Amino acid sequence: MADTEAAPPNPAEETSKRRCTCIITHPQDDAERARAQAALDNGLATNDAHGVFVACMQLLQPCPARYEVVAR
Numbered sequence: 001m002a003d004t005e006a007a008p009p010n011p012a013e014e015t016s017k018r019r020c021t022c023i024i025t026h027p028q029d030d031a032e033r034a035r036a037q038a039a040l041d042n043g044l045a046t047n048d049a050h051g052v053f054v055a056c057m058q059l060l061q062p063c064p065a066r067y068e069v070v071a072r
Contacts (some may be wrong), residue, residue, distance in 0.1 A: 015048070019065060024054060026063035 027033035043051030
């Protein structure tokens with residue numbers, strides 16, 4: 001085992017493991033997205049403007065942990 005070298009990290013795996021560091025955390029998997037959608041549905045049903053706002057910010061904003069910024 002002394003002669004084996006570690007494999008270089010796969011960039012695709014590193015991107016998928018990065019967590020959101022935004023002030024309003026974005027969902028990173030299907031379970032988190034379902035919870036944010038349920039919070040949005042609840043906010044709409046209970047007429048909670050702040051809950052709707054936060055859920056929309058979670059669901060609609062692009063997240064740098066998930067998407068790569070394209071320079072133009």
